Amino acid sequence: MPTLKTALRQGRFACILEFVPKPSAARFDALASMMGRRELCGWPMTVSIGDRVGSRLDLSPLEAHASLAHPVPTLLHFSGKDRERQDLLAQLERMDAAGLDQLLVLTGDRLQGHEPGAHPVRYLESVAALAIIRRARPDWLLGAALNPFKYHEEEGGAQYFKAAKKLRASADFLDLQLGFDMAKHVEAWQWMQGQPTPKPLIACLIAVTHGRAKMLQHVAGVTVSASMLRMLEAETEVSKAFAQRRSLRRLALQITQLQRIGYAGVHLSGVHELEQITALEAAIQACQAEIDDQAQWQAAWDEAWHMPGVAPVDFRPERAHWALGQAQVEPSFKEATRVRLLSALHHQVFGGTTPLSRAFAWLVRRPLWRSARGGRWLHRLERAAKRPLVGCDTCGRCRLEQTLYVCPETCPKGLANGPCGGTRLNRCEFGDRECIHSVRYRTAKADRVAALASEALIDCVEVESRHRSSWPGWFGATQHTVEPEAAQPENMNRLEHEVR
The missing domain is CATH 3.20.20.220 (TIM Barrel)
Structure with missing residues (x-):
């Protein structure tokens, strides 16, 4: 057979x-x-x-x-x-x-x-x-x-x-x-x-x-x-x-x-x-x-799909008629401003080319943080700094740059590459929030340069890396993606054409 x-x-x-x-x-x-x-x-x-x-x-x-x-x-x-x-x-x-x-x-x-x-x-x-x-x-x-x-x-x-x-x-x-x-x-x-x-x-x-x-x-x-x-x-x-x-x-x-x-x-x-x-x-x-x-x-x-005396069937939900190729939304001022500010901050702190990033790299790579006690303190510091800002759960390998600074850990399923199929009219399957990937989609329209990073295939967070500081990894050889190649501008242009 x-x-x-x-x-x-x-x-x-x-x-x-x-x-x-x-x-x-x-x-x-x-x-x-x-x-x-x-x-x-x-x-x-x-x-x-x-x-x-x-x-x-x-x-x-x-x-x-x-x-x-x-x-x-x-x-x-x-x-x-x-x-x-x-x-x-x-x-x-x-x-x-x-x-x-x-x-x-x-x-x-x-x-x-x-x-x-x-x-x-x-x-x-x-x-x-x-x-x-x-x-x-x-x-x-x-x-x-x-x-x-x-x-x-x-x-x-x-x-x-x-x-x-x-x-x-x-x-x-x-x-x-x-x-x-x-x-x-x-x-x-x-x-x-x-x-x-x-x-x-x-x-x-x-x-x-x-x-x-x-x-x-x-x-x-x-x-x-x-x-x-x-x-x-x-x-x-x-x-x-x-x-x-x-x-x-x-x-x-x-x-x-x-x-x-x-x-x-x-x-x-x-x-x-x-x-x-x-x-x-x-x-x-x-x-x-x-x-x-x-x-x-x-x-x-x-x-x-017709029965006498019954109104015609429309398979679409009421007042929700989007089809592929239609552009109906734009990011809010808050969403657009947020991604640009966080992108600039990321470059300053983790880019490796600015005085601040070089100083930060020297600081977080000190032997002090490699001890068990020092690692716990660095983890607490990162969590305290990032959780109020992006909802960080310190997964040990930060993916914020690739997710347009919308933390995937704020998704109940922790999804980083995109949404599950369970959303309904932008609402999360759990029903208590807007899907974070709908926010990411709008945010991508605000900053196309930042959106290029979101094309990378993002690997899963390993058990042993969770609840540890990700900061030292930014200045080492740690890989953050499934694939080594960088996203190319022509790919983003193609995607933009597809979804619009």
Whole structure:
């Protein structure tokens, strides 16, 4: 049976079947029945095994793979929530032992029980994880996520900015967040075609009913508009069977159109029984037989989202209509002034060419600070100086210059390279703040020279370096990025063109 790696290399449309591993023999039997088909509409199937999706009772992806009755093409997930570099490297070893070489690398949504201000939880960011894996396993198939279903410029632009980093960190394909707005699917496809080396896109889809839509409203990063809910509720009021037929029709239409656009495959969520796969295949074949061009597809899509007496469906949230290429925001005076002042201060203190920076370098490299006691005092001094100014958590290797002086430690997940997919209208997934990467996006418009530094791929903060002073490292040979090369102005110009 062909693997996903083989299908993508051959340019074959692929079907990924999502499986959330729970200790249930019935679930594994149902999966075996579905994967026994090997194909959907002639497209090779791969099972995608989720990692830390829901309950702590979920099996790990490797445990789930070991529980499969028969070998099938498998794409394991690796979620970085509550994980460190050593956890990732250990999983690579276990995958080698199991003969697995396909991995979808995710930062992960909010860890169950993680509350801001409580005990901190580390999230191994996907960009850093991709770079770690690629160095260790050059020939593996690596995927990463992209959420194009964003309707404010800051969060949308920041999503594409981070997606570009994932490609530079050697992702072989991008797997989209679950979404229904086909205009955003087209947007993501067009963005990918504009990249220096376009990679395959795979779309995550689900047959959506009113019940599922209400549940998805609480899933980080999934957009369900009010008009969608009203239409889906009207379907349910006719009958449950009617609503299910309509949801299957919409899913088949999405798959048909995405293949026509040029997507490399689909990632199916919410398919749990063999009968569902069989019915979906029949619905797809019916769509393929009746639809010959874009006009026919659009008419069928509009009809599938229409109910008599119900207002037309708009997939966008109310009063949030941003699309890639539109410039709608500018930095505030405070944001613009802040980055320029802090950039100037950084140059004076850490640039190495000014009298102040040379004096500071001499001071912090004294033998006094190399003792355990001296190191603790230097750490306290740095924390006292920087925490009121930037929210510093003294991670031991300061990344402020590369994050436009917005400290990544003020993100509940500690993300430095860009946002997770869980934001909603610029709000953090945790709901208590604006996403810091939306602030960074606006700030980048204030100082393009400073913004060049933010293109670097920023490595994870190692356990042994945390809660130590970063000051001596500025004047040594410490590397602060995953990649040694500096960002080039032409790259920033390209990015500016993409997000505007």
